[in-house]
Structures are given as structure tokens and as C-alpha cells.
Amino acid sequence: DSGxxxxxxxxxxxxxxxxxxxxxxxxxxxxxYWYQQSLDQGLQFLIQYYNGxxxxxxxxxxxxxxxxFPDLHSELNLSSLELGxxxxxxxxxxxxxxxxxxxxxxxxxxxxxx
Amino acid sequence: AQKVTQAQTEISVVEKEDVTLDCVYETRDxxxxxxxxxxxxxxxLVFLIRRNSFDEQNxxxxxxxxxxQKSTSSFNFTITASQVVDSAVYFCAxxxxxxxxxxxxxxxxxxxxxxxxx
Numbered sequence: 001d002s003g004x005x006x007x008x009x010x011x012x013x014x015x016x017x018x019x020x021x022x023x024x025x026x027x028x029x030x031x032x033y034w035y036q037q038s039l040d041q042g043l044q045f046l047i048q049y050y051n052g053x054x055x056x057x058x059x060x061x062x063x064x065x066x067x068x069f070p071d072l073h074s075e076l077n078l079s080s081l082e083l084g085x086x087x088x089x090x091x092x093x094x095x096x097x098x099x100x101x102x103x104x105x106x107x108x109x110x111x112x113x114x
Numbered sequence: 115a116q117k118v119t120q121a122q123t124e125i126s127v128v129e130k131e132d133v134t135l136d137c138v139y140e141t142r143d144x145x146x147x148x149x150x151x152x153x154x155x156x157x158x159l160v161f162l163i164r165r166n167s168f169d170e171q172n173x174x175x176x177x178x179x180x181x182x183q184k185s186t187s188s189f190n191f192t193i194t195a196s197q198v199v200d201s202a203v204y205f206c207a208x209x210x211x212x213x214x215x216x217x218x219x220x221x222x223x224x225x226x227x228x229x230x231x232x
Contacts, residue, residue, distance in 0.1 A: 002158070031218065043205065043222040056217025090159060100147050100209040100218035105159035 003027065004106035006091050012112045018079040021109045025072055025093030031055070032074040033094070033103055034066055038087040049074055081113045116141045118208050120223035127196055128231050135191045135226045137206030143167075148182065148189045149207040149220065159205070165189065196230045203227050 003026035013019055025032050034046040036059075045058035049068035060066075063081075068074040078085060088110050092103035117140040127133045139148065150162040163173065165182055173180045177194045193200055207220040 002160075033217075033219070035220075042224050045219040045221070048217040048219060050217070056219055058219055088157065092159075094218065100211070102149060102161045102164045103218075103220060104161060105151075107158045110157075 002104040002106065004091060004093050004104050006089075006106035006109050008109060009107065010110050010112075012114065013081060014114055015081055015083060017081050017113075018077065019081065019111065021076040021078070021089055021091075021111075023074045023076070023091030023093075023106055025074070025091075026104055029093035029095055029104075030072065031094045032068055032072070033092040034060075034074070034076050035090040035092065035105075036087045037090060037108070038084075041087075043090075046076070078111070083113050086111055086113045116143075116146075116208050116210060116221045118206050118221055118223035120204075120206055120226050122226045123224070124227045124229070126229045126231065129198060130195050131230075132192060132194050133196050133228065133230075135193075135204050135206075135228065137189045137191065137223060139187050139189065139206070139208045141208060141210060143210040145211040147209045147211075149209070150180070150189075150191050151205045151207060151222075153203040153205065153225070155202070162191075193228075196228075198230050198232055201228060201230045 005024045007022045030051045033048045037043045046060040048056040066076045088108045090108045092105045094103045095101045119138045146167045152160045179192045181190045203225045205225045206223045
């Protein structure tokens, strides 16, 4: 158990809908990262938050957004869903700083768009 | 831009065989960090090791060992006396020193599916 929790574990929804994925980081970690894992794109970095502020953006679509709340939990919002958004979405957390520290991953949310 | 290549898509071995998973990386930074993660069939990503670019000493942890060679930009992972429970997808990843807009993102390779047969 990494100490990172994600809900829900599975999500099935229809095209055009909007969903919210939730993540709670390990106790003491200020950084939260979101990654998408799909068969065609592999594991891709989406976005990083540090102590409530956006720190870095990767290949995140404009239809996707995220935020980190004062209690450090984070949410990833996916809207106008398309079939191609079906993937496993991971949240990870770490101690932020220089050098980069290992990231601990949650169990993931499997999103299926039908 | 940084890139990680794991040329072996799938490897199949028989229990007790040694197996090496290859990882080649590209980066323009002189300071960077390399990682290995394991993804068992249950799906979660499990952290295995983190190495920095200034430490080329090989590392051993039980049946696992890692060989970092800066000259060939490689960070290979060897499992000695493999077991069925080692069956998983293994990912190599790279992170450069955090910058203002790049944060501490991990760039992953495509992964190597290791199957250990009894």
C-alpha cells in the first residue's frame, strides 16, 4: 500500500459526459501528479500540483482540468468525454524539492467511455 | 526533450533464470534521476529504485540489481533467480532536475512485460 488513495476505482460513462477523479496524497507529501495510461500512448504525465499551486503541465487536453485543495487532496476533471479518453488514470505524490524524489502511485481509476 | 526507450516489449523466462531488462535514456541535462517501477497484474505502480546521474555505482537489493552506465546512457535492471511473482510490466523512467515550468515529471519508457513461467 503506497498510502496514496484514489476514488473511484472504476468509472463507466458515456461520450460527452463529465467525470471527476479524486486523489489523496501520502501524509506529508505536498506534490500531486496525474498520469494517464493507455494502450496507444503509454504512461503520460498530465499535470503536477504543489501545495495548491499548479507546478507543471504535460500532455493535458484543454477538456481536462485539475486542482489541489487546501487539505492537499486533488481532483482531475474530465469533460466532453470521448472514446479515446478511456484509460487508467493514476495519481502520484511525492516530497517536492530538488532533487526530484520518488513518486508513490495510487491504485488508479479505470475510466471507460462508451 | 527527454526520452526513455525500453526496446524489449516482452520477455519470457523459466523460473530461476536470470533476466535483464534494458533501459536507454536521452536527456540534455547533466543532472537527472532514473527510476524503475513495477506494475503487477493488479495494476498499481510500485516504486523500485531511484538513482541520480552522479552516482554510477551499481546497486543490489536482494535478487534485484541495477547497472547504470552513463557512457551508454543505460540503466539496466537484472532479476536473479526469477520467480513467478516477478511477472509484471516493468517501467524505466527519467526525471530532470526540477525547473520552473517542468516540475518533477516522470518520463516513462514503453515498459517491458516480463513473464516468468514455472
